[in-house]
Amino acid sequence: MARVPLLCQWLLNAASLLVPRELRVDWRREWYGELWHFIGARLESGDRQAYRVALTHCVGAWSDAWHLRREDEASAGALSRILRHPAFCVAALALLAAIVGAASGGFANTRRMIASLPYRDPSQIMVIRQTGYFMGARLGLPKGKVSGWRKAESLEGIAGYVGYHALVETNGWTEVEAAAVDADFFGVLGVKAQLGSLFHEPGARNCGDCVVISDQLWRSEFHGDASIVGGVRQIAGERRRIVGVLPRDFWFFAGAPGVWTLSDHCGFLASDRSLVYAIGRLRRGYTVDRALTELRKIYRTQPPVIKARQVELRSIEELTQDRMYRNLPLALMGLLVLSGGLVLVAPARKAGLRGAAFYTTKLSLTFLAAALAAIEFAYAPGLGMTGVRGFAPEAISLWVLIFGLVTSVWFAGYDQRRRCRICLARLSMPVQMGARGHVLMDRMSTELACPNGHGLLWAPEDPLESHPKDRWLRLDESWQDLFELSGKR
Amino acid sequence: MKSVAMLAAAVSLCAALTGTLGCRLRGADSGISALAGDWTLTRGFGVTPPDHFETSLSADRNRVFVRSRWEAAHDGQVGLTLVGLATPELVLDTSGVESAAQVGPFVLRHTSRLNHGRLITDWSTSEYMGSSYRGSWIRTVSRDGAMLTLDIDAVSGAGDESRARLIFRRK
Numbered sequence: 001m002a003r004v005p006l007l008c009q010w011l012l013n014a015a016s017l018l019v020p021r022e023l024r025v026d027w028r029r030e031w032y033g034e035l036w037h038f039i040g041a042r043l044e045s046g047d048r049q050a051y052r053v054a055l056t057h058c059v060g061a062w063s064d065a066w067h068l069r070r071e072d073e074a075s076a077g078a079l080s081r082i083l084r085h086p087a088f089c090v091a092a093l094a095l096l097a098a099i100v101g102a103a104s105g106g107f108a109n110t111r112r113m114i115a116s117l118p119y120r121d122p123s124q125i126m127v128i129r130q131t132g133y134f135m136g137a138r139l140g141l142p143k144g145k146v147s148g149w150r151k152a153e154s155l156e157g158i159a160g161y162v163g164y165h166a167l168v169e170t171n172g173w174t175e176v177e178a179a180a181v182d183a184d185f186f187g188v189l190g191v192k193a194q195l196g197s198l199f200h201e202p203g204a205r206n207c208g209d210c211v212v213i214s215d216q217l218w219r220s221e222f223h224g225d226a227s228i229v230g231g232v233r234q235i236a237g238e239r240r241r242i243v244g245v246l247p248r249d250f251w252f253f254a255g256a257p258g259v260w261t262l263s264d265h266c267g268f269l270a271s272d273r274s275l276v277y278a279i280g281r282l283r284r285g286y287t288v289d290r291a292l293t294e295l296r297k298i299y300r301t302q303p304p305v306i307k308a309r310q311v312e313l314r315s316i317e318e319l320t321q322d323r324m325y326r327n328l329p330l331a332l333m334g335l336l337v338l339s340g341g342l343v344l345v346a347p348a349r350k351a352g353l354r355g356a357a358f359y360t361t362k363l364s365l366t367f368l369a370a371a372l373a374a375i376e377f378a379y380a381p382g383l384g385m386t387g388v389r390g391f392a393p394e395a396i397s398l399w400v401l402i403f404g405l406v407t408s409v410w411f412a413g414y415d416q417r418r419r420c421r422i423c424l425a426r427l428s429m430p431v432q433m434g435a436r437g438h439v440l441m442d443r444m445s446t447e448l449a450c451p452n453g454h455g456l457l458w459a460p461e462d463p464l465e466s467h468p469k470d471r472w473l474r475l476d477e478s479w480q481d482l483f484e485l486s487g488k489r
Numbered sequence: 490m491k492s493v494a495m496l497a498a499a500v501s502l503c504a505a506l507t508g509t510l511g512c513r514l515r516g517a518d519s520g521i522s523a524l525a526g527d528w529t530l531t532r533g534f535g536v537t538p539p540d541h542f543e544t545s546l547s548a549d550r551n552r553v554f555v556r557s558r559w560e561a562a563h564d565g566q567v568g569l570t571l572v573g574l575a576t577p578e579l580v581l582d583t584s585g586v587e588s589a590a591q592v593g594p595f596v597l598r599h600t601s602r603l604n605h606g607r608l609i610t611d612w613s614t615s616e617y618m619g620s621s622y623r624g625s626w627i628r629t630v631s632r633d634g635a636m637l638t639l640d641i642d643a644v645s646g647a648g649d650e651s652r653a654r655l656i657f658r659r660k
Contacts, residue, residue: 140618164594165615173589175596175615237591268593271566275618386619 018065020072084426097369109380120190128278144272148302154291159185160276163385166236170221176258196229196244208265211240215248217258332368363412370404420450453483521548528657535653551584621646
């Protein structure tokens with residue numbers, strides 16, 4: 001006795017959900033009957049492939065079901081109503097912003113840029129570098145000079161650092177970003193360990209083989225195991241003891257290096273002339289200019305004798321949280337909430353106000369998505385450990401912003417023109433009128449109607465000064481019946 | 490009769506395969522074994538090598554252990570052309586599999602192969618202070634086995650090229 005295979009039944013039942021409700025029972029009966037006879041006849045003729053062929057045949061049920069759904073006028077009408085609703089436009093733009101969010105780990109960089117830096121009193125922390133002669137290059141400073149600045153009265157503390165790459169023994173070998181820092185580095189920043197201790201704390205200060213790891217490395221490679229503190233691993237070419245894990249929210253410039261080692265015990269930083277960058281904590285009461293004058297004076301007098309270039313002192317807040325990029329998403333979100341709220345609460349009779357608010361909502365949402373993409377994928381990740389953003393990330397983020405602004409204005413205007421002035425639904429039923437060759441009369445234009453019967457739009461294809469631009473003809477309530485009928489159909 | 494012929498054919502095929510493989514392995518072994526030994530730097534062209542630079546090569550299956558020692562300069566620094574060479578120990582895998590090693594502030598990634606008795610290594614480094622490097626080393630032993638020539642070809646991320654040759658004498 002032939003029977004329809006279980007997999008075929010599942011396929012048919014799933015496909016039947018696509019079929020319009022009133023046709024569904026008949027459609028399913030027809031497909032089941034056809035399969036039953038097909039399999040029976042094939043099995044009787046000794047075909048062992050009957051079930052496989054039946055399964056292949058069932059795949060065709062999906063295209064059949066889809067065709068029926070597409071032909072169904074009620075479904076097409078319902079879909080059209082959804083697509084033309086103003087909320088759909090806003091939802092599509094919100095989805096675009098959500099995609100940016102999903103790809104960027106929940107706007108991690110933007111959140112970092114907006115939130116306060118994870119250091120004690122971050123406004124007092126300065127980055128000290130040497131300015132180059134070309135394209136705003138920022139160079140490191142001789143390590144010996146940084147040590148000499150420890151006696152500067154204008155600084156509460158100073159520490160050198162330099163980024164590099166390290167191989168870490170995990171389950172295999174992982175290459176991570178690393179930093180070699182002075183023992184006071186975390187003390188200058190004012191950071192405390194999440195687990196264990198940091199270099200400025202007793203026990204780890206002069207520990208040459210000690211290493212501090214980031215929260216991200218601890219979770220991803222060591223599975224958040226607290227017993228890793230005190231453990232010894234091969235890190236950056238040596239057996240090193242993990243003494244601490246940095247806090248979860250800690251970051252330094254573009255991100256947090258996975259591994260932090262002491263610079264005094266790094267072979268490649270053995271010389272006083274090795275270049276390092278430095279951070280310093282400005283003492284209260286001292287200005288940046290005063291501190292800079294003192295640092296330059298010490299630089300000239302302190303060995304080793306190295307020709308001085310221009311020393312630069314910049315606030316870490318200024319370098320990592322650029323005012324424009326920090327405030328732009330906030331301003332756009334504020335505008336979005338304001339205009340979106342206005343669309344929802346504005347009374348129906350204030351059609352102009354609702355239209356303007358809807359226009360602003362689209363504009364701010366589109367530009368917000370572009371601004372977030374610029375920050376997440378170009379601007380924030382482009383900041384190196386040197387505190388310098390490369391030319392490419394800087395230029396790309398700026399161009400994304402410019403392109404995003406132009407696109408937002410164009411899209412918001414283009415979409416707004418094709419919407420009902422009353423209910424903001426997208427206009428439908430376009431009718432071409434006139435011809436492009438008719439210069440004086442019967443010029444080429446399109447007439448569109450509001451799907452809810454609020455009015456008609458006459459839109460010339462190429463408006464001139466002598467001809468009116470878009471003309472909106474409001475329909476009175478006597479037309480409502482006609483549009484309700486077309487909607488039902 | 491037919492089965493005997495098939496057996497003979499199978500045996501011949503196995504013998505041919507074994508012979509070919511054996512030759513290849515012997516070739517590989519002879520390449521590595523020729524390189525093995527202790528070497529002292531005698532001359533350097535295109536680079537200033539550290540004083541008393543010595544290197545020792547030993548082989549274990551597909552791996553070549555390169556152990557080096559030298560007299561450190563007073564500032565402890567060595568030219569970037571010698572990145573990966575002026576390092577106490579480096580293990581090269583001649584099977585073509587990529588390996589990684591910590592060399593100062595760099596992670597050095599390298600693949601090696603034996604080609605007509607020459608040990609060829611292609612390498613690249615991670616970035617440090619905005620610069621990265623890539624290049625190749627070719628180690629060749631003279632016919633009499635007394636001299637080892639190491640040709641260095643290095644290119645920085647900015648496109649600056651550096652070519653050097655180190656000549657070692659067997660100790």
